[in-house]
Structures are given as C-alpha cells and as structure tokens.
Amino acid sequence: MIGLKLLSGLITFILFISFFPIVNVSAEGNVVESAHDNILIREGPGLSYPAVASGNDGDTYTELQRSNGWVEVSLDDGTGWIADWLLSTDNDIPEEQQDVQPSETNVEDSNGTILVDRLNVRVDFSTDGSVIGTLNTGDQVTVSDEKYGWLYISTGSLSGWISSDYVEYHAELIQATPEETSTDDIHITVDGLQVRDEPDRNAEVVGTVNLYDSFTVEEQSGEWLRIEYESGQNGWIAAWFTERGIHAESNMEIAESEKVTILYNGSNIRTEASTDAPVLYKANAGESFSIVSQNGDWFEITIPGGGSGYIANWIISTDQEVAVQTEEESDEPVKSISDATIVIDAGHGGRDGGAIGAAGTLEKSLTIRTAEALYHMLSSTGANVIMTREDDRYIDLYSRVAASKDHHADAFVSIHYDAIHDRSVKGFTTYYYGGPDELLADSVHEGLSDSMTIKNRGVHHGNFLVLRDNVAPSVLLELGFISNPSEEASVTNDRFREIAAKGIYNGLTDYFSN
Known part of the structure; x- marks a missing residue:
C-alpha cells in the first residue's frame, strides 16, 4: 500500500551495517x-x-x-x-x-534462533541456490548479513543463506567511544534532516542538512554520526538517513550557457534546494531556463521576472544530457529484453514497513522477496537489472526515481502489496501515470493475468510520485491485498511470488519484443 507507515526501531542493525561495512x-x-x-x-x-x-x-x-x-x-x-x-x-x-584491525566496530553479529525443522541452508540467497545443510527448531545461529529477505548465518560448522521468515533474531549494538572515528564519506537521503548537538533524538537541534548534501563522518556513536554541517560547526545526524559515498552528481561542473528543459507540466521551482521549500514559480513541459549553479540534485536557475530558484534534476533534462543522447544515439528503441536496462523498485523498506497484513505480515518483506525472484529471472536473459534496494533499508521516493534517470532505464517496475480496512477486498492491480507508461502497463498486466489466479482488478491511472516524476516508462504493481486473511496467506508463499515474478517477466519480454 502506498504511503509511509513508520515502524520505529525495526532492524536498525541491517540499516547501519549497510552504511558502514567492516573494513x-x-x-x-x-x-x-x-x-x-x-x-x-x-x-x-x-x-x-x-x-x-x-x-x-x-x-x-x-x-x-x-x-x-x-x-x-x-x-x-x-x-x-x-x-x-x-x-x-x-x-x-x-x-x-594480520594485526590490522578495523577502525571501528559498531555492530556485533546478531544471534538468531531457528523456528522450524529441516530449514535449508543454501550457498546463495535464492531458492535456486544449492542446499549445503539443514537446521532444526531451536538451533542457534549468528546472523551477519541480509539480502532480499535472506540471512547469511553461521553455526560454527555451517555457513550459508536461509530465509529470514524462519528465524528469530536480534541485533546487538555497541556504543562507539569518542576515540572511535570514521573517515567515510556519506550523503543525505532526505530533505531537512535535523542536526543535533548530541547523539540523541531528544538533543537540541542546531541546524539542518538537505537531500544529497555530502559530508565526511568525523565520529560515530551507535546510530548517530558527527559531521561538520557548516564551516566550523559540528553536530550529530541519524545514520539511517544517510548512504555511503558522495552523491554522483554533487560535483558536476555546469557551463554558463547550459540550460535545463522542463519535462512535466506544473513543475515546481522553489526558493531553496528542498522539496519543503516554498514554490516561486510553476513551469510547464518544454520551458527552458538558464542554469546558475548546482546543489546536489538541484539546479539553481533563472526565472521569469528576474531572480533565481531551484528545481530538482529528476524532472528536467539538460543540454549536456541531450548532447550525450545524440552522440550515442541512445534514442534507438530497445528490440530485445536482453538489451534493456530495467529498474526493479521493491517498495518500502527500513523504517517504512508499508502495509501491515491481517496476520501482521509487513509489505516491505514481500516486496523485496518478489523483487529478488524477478531479478534472477531478468538477469538470466542478459538484461541490465538495477535494484533500488537489495536489503531492508529505507530509500526515499526521489532516490528511487533518480536511480531510473541515472541508469537511463528503459523500464521501471515498482512492486507493492495492498491493504484496506475492508478485509473482503482482493486482487492485483497495475497502475500507470500516462504517455509511454500505458503500453508497458498493458503488457505487464497481461503477463500477470496469464499467471495469477487471484482476482484481476485491471489497469488504472495512478498519480504516484515514482510514476509521475519518472522519465522512463513506469508501472506500479499492487500484487494482492494482505489485509485479506486468505490472500495474505497466498502471497506469503514462495510459489505465489515466483508466479507473480514470472508474470511480470513475461510482460516485460513481450513489451520489449514489440
């Protein structure tokens, strides 16, 4: 179900170790x-x-x-x-x-308990991975990694991947001492992130940082990172709102004569480089503006009547991009799925659990497992497959759209599961926004219709950000209602997700062959 449903405190270990892997x-x-x-x-x-x-x-x-x-x-x-x-x-x-040690160790491996008998341990995080052993109810394991809803575990005599559905585990955090520092570069994944004077959510706010701002981590304490957010000013930010590395476009040089062209009607030009900033001017598709500067993923541009404002780079194209497309003839249509770049967007993740099922199933867990199955199918064709997330981490909607643009995607598929107060509602639905999306939506939905046995709710227009702001042909799929107890039981089955992934795969294959 679309919308952010925050589940505070969930799986902090997985988020944090993703940002700062052991050296x-x-x-x-x-x-x-x-x-x-x-x-x-x-x-x-x-x-x-x-x-x-x-x-x-x-x-x-x-x-x-x-x-x-x-x-x-x-x-x-x-x-x-x-x-x-x-x-x-x-x-x-x-x-x-041999005596070289990591500069920090902020997370211990978590301990887990197996909940079922004869649980397969596999060499890879896939049901296609070879079985190298089994575990039984009550067995104790050490969990050191998570990918696509699978956990990498060790028992002393056995190491491999198991489904996270069948293990109860808890991450143990170690509080870093002031002497423990990190020189990792990170960038911010949300707008208006508060900077605090102490590593605590109740500490005094001393400043803010914005989406894609980049910093060097000077110190870390548990889930908090200390940065120099302004010249000579230091403060603490929450690590779960960051990702490793400087954002790819943050240092891009802009020619004085370069312009941006608006891709969508009603695009907002704002007073600051933030989606929360007031709107100065609304531009329509085809309008062009001169670039003044760039701040992360925002361009400062001149506006009619004088002055300047900021517009997000995911809703514009630049002269530079047009020149590259012309030089590489990138507008040549893709004739085969093996030549396509496809972005798979597993909805929700991290602190955003998505919809909650009748029996407590989290939507985010189903979307990543379905995305994993689809990833393996598409990769086998030779397609260039990009995942917006590979584990249980929070990715904001704008970053998902940016991934599509950065990789020049030929198709974008966002995977979700639905929920509603009326528990009798069932079925799967395909959404598109407009233009080139509709043909993709029809093909994917037909593939799902041929594979799925649950109710077909049809293809509908959907005004969702990951569709509306996407340059690539895009669809958003709701693959069943987990608020319906019987449908929740169906969609939590591995076989159902394989069938759904196969339907999407068939639809994409048909789309790229036409």
Whole structure:
C-alpha cells in the first residue's frame, strides 16, 4: 500500500551495517579459496552485476583487490568479483597485515534462533541456490548479513543463506567511544534532516542538512554520526538517513550557457534546494531556463521576472544530457529484453514497513522477496537489472526515481502489496501515470493475468510520485491485498511470488519484443 507507515526501531542493525561495512584487509596477490559449490563470479562488486563465471568448493584464485565485501580475482579470461562470504577465511594474509584491525566496530553479529525443522541452508540467497545443510527448531545461529529477505548465518560448522521468515533474531549494538572515528564519506537521503548537538533524538537541534548534501563522518556513536554541517560547526545526524559515498552528481561542473528543459507540466521551482521549500514559480513541459549553479540534485536557475530558484534534476533534462543522447544515439528503441536496462523498485523498506497484513505480515518483506525472484529471472536473459534496494533499508521516493534517470532505464517496475480496512477486498492491480507508461502497463498486466489466479482488478491511472516524476516508462504493481486473511496467506508463499515474478517477466519480454 502506498504511503509511509513508520515502524520505529525495526532492524536498525541491517540499516547501519549497510552504511558502514567492516573494513576489509587488502591482500593483493594472495590466493583465495572458494568455500562453496556453484558460486557466482560477477562482472563488478555487487549483486546488480551479471555473472561472468562460476566456481566450486576448493577452487583457488589470485586476489587483486577488495571493495565493500567483494574480492576481485584473476580468471582465465579477464577478472571477476566474488562476495567475500563465499570465500574461505583462512587464507594466507601477510604476517605484517594480520594485526590490522578495523577502525571501528559498531555492530556485533546478531544471534538468531531457528523456528522450524529441516530449514535449508543454501550457498546463495535464492531458492535456486544449492542446499549445503539443514537446521532444526531451536538451533542457534549468528546472523551477519541480509539480502532480499535472506540471512547469511553461521553455526560454527555451517555457513550459508536461509530465509529470514524462519528465524528469530536480534541485533546487538555497541556504543562507539569518542576515540572511535570514521573517515567515510556519506550523503543525505532526505530533505531537512535535523542536526543535533548530541547523539540523541531528544538533543537540541542546531541546524539542518538537505537531500544529497555530502559530508565526511568525523565520529560515530551507535546510530548517530558527527559531521561538520557548516564551516566550523559540528553536530550529530541519524545514520539511517544517510548512504555511503558522495552523491554522483554533487560535483558536476555546469557551463554558463547550459540550460535545463522542463519535462512535466506544473513543475515546481522553489526558493531553496528542498522539496519543503516554498514554490516561486510553476513551469510547464518544454520551458527552458538558464542554469546558475548546482546543489546536489538541484539546479539553481533563472526565472521569469528576474531572480533565481531551484528545481530538482529528476524532472528536467539538460543540454549536456541531450548532447550525450545524440552522440550515442541512445534514442534507438530497445528490440530485445536482453538489451534493456530495467529498474526493479521493491517498495518500502527500513523504517517504512508499508502495509501491515491481517496476520501482521509487513509489505516491505514481500516486496523485496518478489523483487529478488524477478531479478534472477531478468538477469538470466542478459538484461541490465538495477535494484533500488537489495536489503531492508529505507530509500526515499526521489532516490528511487533518480536511480531510473541515472541508469537511463528503459523500464521501471515498482512492486507493492495492498491493504484496506475492508478485509473482503482482493486482487492485483497495475497502475500507470500516462504517455509511454500505458503500453508497458498493458503488457505487464497481461503477463500477470496469464499467471495469477487471484482476482484481476485491471489497469488504472495512478498519480504516484515514482510514476509521475519518472522519465522512463513506469508501472506500479499492487500484487494482492494482505489485509485479506486468505490472500495474505497466498502471497506469503514462495510459489505465489515466483508466479507473480514470472508474470511480470513475461510482460516485460513481450513489451520489449514489440
């Protein structure tokens, strides 16, 4: 169900460890060994990169470098990246590096208890992953990672991935001491984030920072980060409203003669670079304005009558972008799904749990599992698949739209599950905003109709931000009502999500073949 339903305090461990992963010791030239069969070796350091090779337990590789939990290794034909949790941990690291410790350790691995018998432990976070063992009710495990609704666990004798549906776990946080500091760069994921004088939500507010502002973390304490928010002024911000790294477009140089062109009627030009700032002027599609400067994902532009205002970059195009499109002939239509770039948007996440089912199911858990199933299907075709989130973290709506623009997506699919006070309501619905969205909506909905057995509620216009502000053809899917007890029981089944993902996959395949 669309709308933010805040669930405070949920899964802070997963959010925080995503922002500040444990530092890896670099050991270039070392030989690393696979600890599992059927591992995937990817083109880059992340799950969104396609697999270029596979390996088995005992295979060895020469390490080239490490990056955020991934190891680049030499292959017979080029190089590839392996997730470090798939490698043996007893490699020969040079003695002089063995005593190197991470500069901080803010989160301990969480302890979990298995809730069912004969729970499969797999080599990969997918039902297609090979089973390497089983666990039973009451078994104790250590949880060290989460992806797509799967947990990476260890028992001492067994390590692998299990479904998070069948384990009860709790993250234990360690409060950092003042001496523990971090030099990680981060950027802000919301507008108007309050800066406080102490690392506490009840501390005095001393300032604000805005969406995509970038900072270097000077210190961290639990879930809080200390930054220099103004020259000579330091304060604390909540870590769950940040992401690692400087935003890609924050340092972009702007030519004096460059202009922006408005993509949508009624676009707001504001007094400041924030969606909360007052509106100075409303512009319509096709209007052009000269650029004065850029602040993160906002352009300062001249407006009629004199003066200047700010407009978000996700609702405009620039001269620079038009030139790049012309040079690369990027307006050539995609003829096959294997050539397409597709953004999969798993709705909600982190503190935004989404709709709550009749039996307490959280929408965010269903969307990420469905997105995972669809990701694997699309990746197998060779499509370039981008996930707006890969784990249980909060991603604001504007960042989801920005991902579509940044990757020049050919299609954007937002996955949701619905809820309403009337528990008798059932069915799946496809929404589109207008223009090029409708053809995509018709194709995807037809694919779902051929696969799904629950009630078909049809294709409808939807005035949702991820559709309205998206440049790519976009659809938003509500794949069932979890407020209906019987439908909630259906959609929480792995088989249902596979069927839904297959329907979306078939619809996308048909869309790109026409």
